[in-house]
Amino acid sequence: MAGRVPSQKxxxxxxxxxxxxxxxxxxxxxxxxxxxxLLRSSWKDPNYRRMVVACFIxxxxxxxxxRQDKRDERTGLAPQWWRHFMYRLAETLVDERDGSIxxxxxxWDRQALLAGYAPFRPAGAPAAVxxxxxxxxxxxTFRRDVxxxxxxxxxxxxxxxxxxxxxxxxxxxxxxxxxxxNVCVGGxxxxxxxxxxxxxxxxxxxxxxxxxxxxxxxxxLATSLRGFAETxxxxxxxxxxxxxxxxxxxAADASTGEGAKAPTLERAGTAKWLPHLYIxxxxxxxxxxxxxxxxxxxxxxxxxxxxxxxxxxxxxxxxSSAGLARMVLVSKGPTKFLDxxxxxxxxxDDVDLQVALNHSKLIDxxxxxxxxxxxxxxxx
Numbered sequence: 001m002a003g004r005v006p007s008q009k010x011x012x013x014x015x016x017x018x019x020x021x022x023x024x025x026x027x028x029x030x031x032x033x034x035x036x037x038l039l040r041s042s043w044k045d046p047n048y049r050r051m052v053v054a055c056f057i058x059x060x061x062x063x064x065x066x067r068q069d070k071r072d073e074r075t076g077l078a079p080q081w082w083r084h085f086m087y088r089l090a091e092t093l094v095d096e097r098d099g100s101i102x103x104x105x106x107x108w109d110r111q112a113l114l115a116g117y118a119p120f121r122p123a124g125a126p127a128a129v130x131x132x133x134x135x136x137x138x139x140x141t142f143r144r145d146v147x148x149x150x151x152x153x154x155x156x157x158x159x160x161x162x163x164x165x166x167x168x169x170x171x172x173x174x175x176x177x178x179x180x181x182n183v184c185v186g187g188x189x190x191x192x193x194x195x196x197x198x199x200x201x202x203x204x205x206x207x208x209x210x211x212x213x214x215x216x217x218x219x220x221l222a223t224s225l226r227g228f229a230e231t232x233x234x235x236x237x238x239x240x241x242x243x244x245x246x247x248x249x250x251a252a253d254a255s256t257g258e259g260a261k262a263p264t265l266e267r268a269g270t271a272k273w274l275p276h277l278y279i280x281x282x283x284x285x286x287x288x289x290x291x292x293x294x295x296x297x298x299x300x301x302x303x304x305x306x307x308x309x310x311x312x313x314x315x316x317x318x319x320s321s322a323g324l325a326r327m328v329l330v331s332k333g334p335t336k337f338l339d340x341x342x343x344x345x346x347x348x349d350d351v352d353l354q355v356a357l358n359h360s361k362l363i364d365x366x367x368x369x370x371x372x373x374x375x376x377x378x379x380x
Contacts, residue, residue, distance in 0.1 A: 020062055022080040027051050027347040030084075043124035050278065050328070053186040053212045054346040055081050056106055056131040060191075061343075063092065064101045068139045086112045087129070093166050100141035102163050103132040103191070105170055126210065127178035130171050134189025134215075149190055152217055158197050167198045175207050184210040188343045189285070192216035196275055196366070203273040203370055211275035215341050218288035218362055273370065277363075280330040282340035290329065291361045327356045 030051060042048045059081030066076040073079065082089065086109050093103035106129045108121050121127065135145040148161050158164045167185075174183045180202075187195035192213035199211040281287045332352035334340045345351050 020065070020077045022055075022077075022084055025344070026055060026058075026081065026084070027349065029349045030347070043122055043126075049124075050212065050276075051347040052085050053129065053131070053184065054188070054214060054343055055085070056087070056104075056129055057133060057186055057188045057191065057214065058343055059106075060101065060104050060131045060133040061136065063104060064133065064136060064139070064141060067099075067101055082106050083109070083112070088112070090128070091170060093132075093163070093170055095141070095144055095163060095166075097162065098140050098144055100139075100144060101133075102141070102145075103130060103167055103170070103187075103194075105130050105174060126184040127182040128174040128184070130167065130174060130183070130185040130195075132167060132185070132187035132191030132194050134187070134191045145190065149217075152190070152193055153219070158194055161194075164194060164198065167194050168201055171198055171202060171209065172205075172207070175202065175209055180207040180209050184212065186212040186214070187216075188214040189341065190217065192286075199273070199275060200367060200370065208273040211273075212278070213275055214278045214343060214346055215280065215283055215286045216277060216289065218286050219284070274326065274363075274367070277327045277360075278346055279327055280334065280340040280345065282330075282335045283337060285341055289327065289360050289362050290356070292356075327360065329354045329356050 030048075043052075059078045062076070062078035062081065066078050071077065079089065087106040088109040089104060090107040091105040092101050093105070094101055108125060108127050110121075135149055136142065137145075144163075148158060148163065151161060152158055171183070171185055185195045185199055187193070193216055195211055196213050196216055199209055202209055277289055279286050279289050281290055330340070330345065330351055331354045333348070333350075334342065334345050339345065
C-alpha cells in the first residue's frame, strides 16, 4: 500500500528541475483553468474530477516530503499541485506521534478566483477536499504508515488508528461548514482505505460526502475469513435443500435464512452513498474489488467520461440513481505492479479506462451495515 515515488526519466527535465514539479510530473494536458473554463464548469466532467482529486493527493505526498527535506512554503513542491486548480491549503492533518503529514484539507481559493475575474465558485467544484496519502517507504513516517497497513491487513479496519480519528474530525468539520454535498474526500492506497471507512462512518450519521478512492486495499485476513464463512454457509444451505426428509421446507429456509438476514446493495434499491473506486486489475492490492456479486454491466468509456459514465456517476455526493457502485477500471495502461499501484496513471492521458457498474462483493460486504433494516421494535 505504498505510494510510488516518481523517478526522473532521461531527457524529461533539466538537471536543475525537480521531477516532482507539477510541470514535469503532472497532467500536461490540463492547463490552468481560465474563468471561461470555470464558467463552463469543468468540474462536471468525471474525467476532470478524477484527475484533479488525484493531483490533490499527490500534493499531500509532497507535503510530507517537503517537511522531511525542510522545504518551506516558498520552495516547497506541494502547493503547485492545488494552486494550479485554484485551491488553497486550509489545514494539514499531522500525526502528533512522529510529526508526519498524512492528509490535508484544501478549500476553494476565493482570492485566486477573484484575481481571474470570476465572481463565484463554478457549479460542481467542491468547496473543500480532504486528501489523504498512502504509505511512504522512506523517512520518519515509515513506521506509523506500516503499522496502519498491518492493522488493515489483520482486521480489515482502520478505526483503531489515531489517523482515523483525525480524518473523521476534519471531514465532519468540513461537512458542517460547507455542507456535505460541497465536500469531497479522496485517498490513494492506505489513504483510500481511510477515505472509504471514514466516508462510511459519516454516511451512518446521515452525512453523504463525495468519495474518490484510488487503488484501495482489498486484501486482509479478516475479509478472507468472512468470505470463506459466507461461501461455506451458502454451500451448506444448498446441501440442506437436498437432504432426505427435508424437501421444500429446507429449501425455503435456505433462501430466507442467512441471505435474507444479510442485506445487499441490490436488495437495498437506491443506495444513499456509494464511493467512486479507481482500480487497476494488475494491482493485487486492490484487484479483489472487481469480483462482482450480481447484475454487472460494463460500459467502455474512453477516460471514463462518456455520457453513460456521467449518468452513472450520480450527483455531487457520490450517489447513484440506480443503486450501483461506480468503478473505473484500467483497460489499457500500466501492467507492472508498482506502476499499476501508482497514482500517476489516474491523471495520465495515455490510459484507457472502463466504467464498470456493478455490485462488487467486497463493497457489498463493506457497506452492508448502511442498508440493514432498523431493528424491529419490541412488542408489548
